[in-house]
Amino acid sequence: MTEYLIRRILQSVLVLFLVSVISFALMHAAPGGPLMVLLPKSGTQAAILQQEKNMGLLDPLPIQYLHWLGQLLHGNLGYTYKNHVPVGQILWPTVGNSLILMGVSWILSLLIAIPWGIYNSTRAYGLSDNISAAIGYLGFAMPAFWFGILLQEMFSLNLNWFPLSDMHSMNKQGDIGDLIWHLVLPVTVLVLGFLASYLKYSRASMLEVLHMDFVRTARAKGASEKRVIYRHALRNALIPIITVLGLDLPILVSGAVITENVFNWPGMGRLFVEMAFAREYAVLMAISLVSTVFVVIGNLVADILYAVVDPRVQLGKKGGAAA
Amino acid sequence: MSQLNTTPEESQMAQVESTKPDFSAEGVAAPPTSLTRVAMRKFFRNPFAVVGLIVLLFFIVLCGFAPLFTHYNPATIDMLHASLPPGTDGHLLGTDEIGRDVFTRLLYGGRVSLIVGFCVAFCSVVVGTLVGAIAGYFGGWVDMILMRLVDVMNSIPSLLLNIMVLALFGSGFWLMIAVLSLTSWQYVARLVRGTFLQLREMQYVQAARAIGVSNWSIITRHLIRNSTAPIIVNATLQVGTAILVESALSYLGLGVQPPQTSWGLMLNNAQEFMLTNPMEAIYPGLCILLVVLAVNFIGDGLRDAIDPRTKLKISRRRLQKWRNRFSKSGI
C-alpha cells in the first residue's frame, strides 16, 4: 500500500513536471512578451528591452524555467508583472471561490444523479427514465454559457428572483444567505452539465450489474427486490461510477471557466481568462499547476476508493487500478 | 460407425438435407447479407438518428449555400434599421443593435461552427491514428513516451490549454482548429494503439512476418476492420464537442474576430444587449443546441447500429401490457 502510494506520487510529480514544462514552453513561444500588454504603445524599443532585462525575460528559457522551479520549491509562485503582486495573494481566494461553486454543484448533482439513475435502471424506458434521457441529451448539447444567459434573462432580468451575477451583494461579504442566493443560477447551469453524464453512467452501470448472475443468485436466495438492488447490485455498480468520477475531475476544475465568466464569479476560471489576456505568465503557470494537482489527487483518491469498494482490486498489484 | 449402419443412416440424412430448404422457406427472413447493411438498416430505423441526420443536412445546406438564402451581408452595419423585430423589411429574424441582419449572421456564423466541428473531428482522428499507430507499431520506449504524453494531455484541463494558447498566440480560425484538434486526439490514439497491440499477438501476423510478407497490408486491413466503427462514432461525437468548445471560446472572445462572426460570438454580443434585445440570445444558442443534438443523435445512432448487441427498445408499458394480457402468473 505505502509502496503503491509512493509510486503513484512519484508518477504524479512527473506528470506535474511535464505539465509545467509544456505550459512554460508554450507561453514563452508565444509572439510578443508580457510587456506588449503592460507598457503603453509609446514605450520605446530600448525601454522595453531594459524592462525585459530587469525582469529576467531575456535569460535563456531553461534558466528562466529553473529559476521559476526553484522559487516554486520555496513555496513562491512568483509575482505578477503588473504591480508586482505575489501570485498566491490573488490566486488562493479565487481557488476557494471556485471550490465553493464547483463543490456545491458537484455534490448536488451526485445526490440527484445516483439515486435517480438507479431508480431509472429498475424502470428502464419508463417516464422518469425518458425524462432523464432528455436531460442527458440537453446537458450534452446545450452550451453552458447560453443556458446561463437564458437563466439570467429569465430569472434575474424578467422575474428579478436571483441576482444577475457576482458572488456577493454590495456590503454583504460573508453573508451565507446572500451567497446561496447568488449560487442558485450558476449552480443550476453546472448541475445540468454534471447530471447529463452522471445520470447516464449510474443508470448504465446499474443496468449492467442487474443482468449479472449474482443478482439472480440473490433473488434465488429470497432477497427482496430492495435488498437485491441496494445491497447486492449497488456496491458493484458504484465501482465504475467511482472511476468516472475520478476521471471527471479535470472537468470539475476547468468546467467552471465558462460559467464563472457568464456570472462574473470571482473564481479561478475567470482569473485564468483575465490573466491570459494580460499575459501574466506566473499566474497562468500557477493555475495550470493547481488544476493539474487537483486532477492528479482526484485520480489517486478514485483509485483508493476503487480498492475500498472492490475487494478484487489490490492497490499496487497486477490488475490493480494503476494509472 | 460400422459399415452396416452407415448406408441407411446416410440416406436418412440426405432426406433431412432435402427437407431443410422447406422449412427455411416457411417465412423465415433471409439472412442479412453484410454487417454494413445490417448497420445501415438499424441506423435508418432509429427515428432519432434519422431526424438528427435531416437536421444536420438542413443546417449544412442552409449555411453552405448561405448567399442563396439571403441577400444581406452579415457584416453590413445599418444604423437606420437597427434592432428591428423579426419579420420587418424582409429581415426574417430582425436586425441587431447596429442593424445587421440576424438571419444572415446566423447562416454565416453557422459556417464557422460547422467547419470547426468537422475539421477538428477529422484532424483529431488523423493525429490520434498516427500517434496510436506509431506507439503500437514500435512499442518499447516510443510507446511508453507517447502513452505518458497521453496521460499528461489527459491531466491538463484541455479548456485551460485552449484558452491559454489562443490568448497568447492570437485568436485565429485555423489556429483554433489546430489547438482543438491537438487537445482531443487521445481517445483515438489509445484505440488504435490497442488494435496494434492486439494485432502483434495474432498468430497469422507472426506467420506472415515469418514468410516475409509485408506487414502493412495486414496491418491496414486489420486496423480498418477493428477500429473504423468506434473511430467513426467517436469522430461524430467529437464534431458536437468541438462545436460547443468553439462557441465557448468565441463567447470568451478567443475565437473568430469581428467582422467575421460565429454563433458563440453572437451570444457574447447578445449578453451585452440582454435588456434591450432579449431574443438575440435565443437564436444562436438554439442553433448550437440543434446542431449538437443532431450530431449526438447521429453518433448514438451509429454506435447502436454498429454494436451487434443492441436491440430495439421496448417500452415498459408495452411489456407490461403484454404481460397482463398473456401471463397467467401473478406479478
Add this chain to the structure above:
Amino acid sequence: MAEPLLEIRNLNTGFVTENGIVKALDGVSIRIDKGQVVCLVGESGSGKSVTSMNVMRLSDYDGGIVLEGEILFDGRDLLKLSQEEMRKIRGNRIAMIFQEPMNALNPVFTVGDQIAEALYLHKGISKEEAGKEAVKMLRMVGIPEPEIRAKQFPHELSGGMCQRVVIAMALICRPELVIADEPTTALDVTVQAQILDLLRNLKEEFNTSILLITHDMGVAAEMADRIAVMYAGTIVEEGTVEQMFTQPLHPYTVGLLNSIPGLEGARGTELYTIKGSIPSLANLPKGCRFHPRCPFATDRCRSEEPPLRDVGDGRRSACWYAEEVAEKAKTVMTTAGEGE
C-alpha cells in the same frame, strides 16, 4: 414415497422480445416426488434452464411470461403467488445451484456473508448466529479451514470451492427441493465427480428432492432416479434411469445415449453426434419436432405431431413408433457400442 413435491402441468411459457412473444416451453409436465432426484436432460436451447427459472419464478425478471399451466409445489400453485409470497419460498423451501459458480457469487461480499444471508432472511436469526451456521455449512460441504474461508471473497477461491460455497448457500435453509442447473459443467472433470458425490451425500443427509438439469447423460445416470428428456421446449421421453438406459423409447434419447463418450471410445470409433441442430420454437417443423433429425422418420412423423403418451411401466414417450424405437435402437446401440 410416491408423494409428489413438485408437479409441473402443461407449462407453456415464453419471453417478451422485440419480435413479440417468443415461446420457450411448449407443454412441459414433470413430477418430482419427495426425496427423489429427477434429471432434466437435453441439448442447450431445449428449455431446461427456462423450466427451472419458471419454477423459481425468476424468469419474471427477464421478461418471461407464463402462457398456460400450473406449477404445484406441495399442493400450491406457484404461478398464482405474488413475488412477495414467492420470495418466502425461494432460498427457503426451494433453492437453486447455478451453472457458473464464479459468476453466481457476488464479488464484493465474503462467502460467509453470502451463505449466511439466506438463513438470516428466512429464519429470523441474528447475523452472528447465521454466520456461525454458515461456517458449519462450509465444513459440511467439505471446505477445509471453514473459519478462514468464510472471511474470504469469491475471487480468492477456486472454481470447485466456489461451487461448494454455492451448494452450501442453497442447502443452509434445508430446502425441500434443490434445483441444480448444470452444477458441474463449468468445472474440471475431477472436481465434477467430487461435486456430484457431495450432492448425493447431502441429498441423503437432508432428504432433499433434486431437480438436476444437465446435458450430460453420464451425470444423469449417476445421479437420477428418473430422467426426463427435453427437446425444443417440451418433454419427449420420461422414465427411470434403468428403463431409459436399457430401452430408450424415443429416437432422440437414443441419440443422447449414443453420444456419451464411453471408455471403449478409444478404439477408433467415431463419437456419435446427432446431425442438425435444435429448432427454435418460433419455427418448429411441421409434425414431430424431431423429425428433421430423426433417422427413423416417416411420412406420419412429417405431418402429425405425436403427443407425449403413456407407454406402460410408468413411462412416457412422444414418438409415434415408441415401441419400435426400442427394437431399432438395439441395432443402433449395439453397432455403436460394437456388441457390448
